[in-house]
Each structure stands twice: as structure tokens, then as C-alpha cells.
Amino acid sequence: MQTGMQSTGQAAAAQARGRQYRYFDFVMVAFVVVLVCSNLIGPAKIATVDLPLWGPYVFGAGVIFFPISYIFGDILTEVYGYARARKVIWAGFGALIFASVMAAVVVALPPAPFWKHQAAYEVAFGNAWRIVAASMIAYFFGEFVNSFVLAKMKIWTAGRALWTRTIGSTIFGEAVDSAIFYPLAFYNTGIIPNEALPTVMFAQFIAKTVVEVAFTPVTYAIVGFLKRAEHEDYYDRDTDFNPFKIEA
Template identity: 20%
Template sequence: MIRILPGVLAMAAVVVASNILVQFLFGQWLTWGAFTYPLAFLVTDVMNRVYGKREARNVVLMGFAVGVACSLIGTQIQGEFGPLVTLRIALGSGLAFLTAQLLDVSIFDRLRDGAWWRAPLASTLIGSSVDTAIFFTVAFSAPLTFLEPVNDVSWANESLPLLGGGPIVPLWVSLALADWMVKLSLALIALVPFRLIVQRLTARAA
């Protein structure tokens, strides 16, 4: 338990920070959460490579529990524009996180024996895609308004051209697509810290 504690704390911090930052736009099509959440996949993959599938799954589950608990507390704290974390965001985040991260763990483990970059890249790309689809649908789509009727998500359902130049879709679809593209880009960039962190932890354990 002690050896994976840094991973658990890092995972919880990423979940809480992302749940808050996803409510704030960065430019026209992104939220600040798009830049923090991909770190969850980096944490999971490092734990998987260094300590194995079982420990990686434990990091996901414990980080999930701590992160969701903190996020639910955030739903009770009022910020400038309402709750610090809305219930729908907490639900969407929890469902998306657990599904995508456990999928990431399984895919990584199956590709473990290939080239060093193959497992983290493939697992992150697939996990990120699933995560984005689940989170934005639960958190912002109009058909699921019944999950939290008091939370006004009409701003996210304003009809606009996709990323400013495509077919007319709800704003949240453009946010999801932009978020997904950022995650794919960061999946490539994250290979560098993944390699460095794994080497350092492996050398320390030797």
C-alpha cells in the first residue's frame, strides 16, 4: 500500500482538479479540465508498468473513491456561479473515470510485452475516447437533465456549428470533440514523462 500511495494521491488530485476546471472555458472550444485530466492515464500507466496490473487497478479504485468523495463534498460548496462541482459533473466524472481507467489497465496489461511505448499509447488513446464520450454525455447533454434538474446546462446545449465550421450541434459536442483531440495530443506527449518516471522508479526499486 505504501509504495502506491503517491499514485493514489496523484490520482485523487487529478480527479478533483479536473472536476472543477472542466466548468471553465479555455478559449472557445476547450475547458481547463482538458489539460489536467489526461494526467490520470499517465498515473495509471506508470503504476501498471512499475507495479503490475493488480496494483494499477488498486490505484484506480482508491483514487476514484477519494476523488469522488472530494467531488461530492464540492457539490455542497457554493462558488461564484453555483456549486463548486455540480452533481452531474460528479456523476459523469465518476462513471467515465472508472470505466475508462479500468479499460486502460486491461489494455495496457495485454500489450505489456510489446515495445515500451505501445501499451501506454494504445491504452490511453482508447481509454480517453471512452472517457470523453461518457463524461460529456452525462455531464452536459439535454436528455439527461433529469439527473439534476436544478443545474442549468442550457449554455452547453446552445446550437452552434461544430468547432465553428461544421454541422450545427450542441456546444457540448464541440467541447467534447476538442477535449478528445487534446487528449490524443497529450497521449503522445505523455510518453516522455512516462518513460522517465518509469526508469526512475524502476532504478529506485532495484
């Protein structure tokens, strides 16, 4: 009897994964665009703002937008399930690799004699490969942790209290992302003093989490709309969580 019920559940899961959705591709494109732009454009500028009770707060401008990729990751997992979110994460990873290679090639091409902007172009798009590699590795682990935690929390909470899943999964995902990225990218480089790395990591982690919390009402609205429009509210009860399994 138990085997029969398990087979029925797996068949239902397979049928759900084979469905065609009206808005899935739009969410996937939005995720990839935010991911590539925040990694390619954001790191080019270091910004500062004066915060009450904190003082000057220095941060990479991409921090404002990068957490939005986690929000889209939350939406994908919450509505369509981990397996489909996994495909999107891999799509984003591929797009990030292509954008990084393209930037490196374009920067390396010799400029025309009359073009005087090579130095500025190198500053904007000539990120060191160590930073690029660190960003990719951190993204890979952080996004999969985020999606996995949200999928599991949805089962544990029986689909209630969406905010606990979106914020909770982001805390884990962003913590992993920050803990991997900053040491790999900046340790012993002199760009950020080694003793300052923990402070920078914590500040960036807090900033990213605050963005997630601030966008919670938007996340609720988008998730609610998609669940109604797609007639889908996927629960990952029989999902294979292997991150290297590409098919949905």
C-alpha cells in the same frame, strides 16, 4: 506438468503482489491529487486559445491536467501491475466522491450576511450533480479500460516499445471517457447544443491524447526510474481483471 507451472506462476504473482514498494504510495498520492484537482478546479473555467489552422479552440481548463491522471495510471500498471493500479483507481474514485459531496455541502450552507462571494463560489464549485455523476462514471470506465489495455499490450509486445502501450491505452481509455461523459453530462441540457456534442467530444479527445503524447518522454523517464529503484517490472499473465476485486 501444466498445472504445476500454472500454480508456480500464480504463487510468484501472489508473492510479487505482497511486496512492499518504496515509491508506490507517492505515485498513488500524485494520481489522486491530479484526479481530484482536475475534476474539482478544472471545470470551473472555460478557456480559449487561437490555434494555427484551427482558429479559436474552446475547452474546459481541466483538459490540460486531467490526462496526467492517465499518465500516472499508465505508470502504475506498467511498473506495479493491473491489480495494484486497480486499488489506486478505487482510491481515486473514493476521493472524487468525497470531494464532490464536500463541495455540494459547503456550497449549500447558508453564507454569513457579510460574506458577498456566494455566487462566485457556486459558479466555481457548485457543479450540477448530473455533471459530477457523469464525470465519475466516465472516470471509472475510462481508467479501467486504460489499465486493462496497457496490461494486455505489455504481454503482446513482450515489454518492448513502451510508447505504443502508453499512447494506445490512452486512446482507448480517453475515447471511452469522452464518449460516456459528454452525452451523460450535456445531452438535452442546452449547455452544449446536441448537434455540437460529437465535435466537442472529438476535440477534447484529441486534446487529451496530444497531452499524453507530449508527456511520453517524461513517462519513459519515470517508468525507467521506478523499475530500477523498485526492482519491479510486473507482467499481468495470471491477473484477475475483475474491476470490482479490490485486493491486489
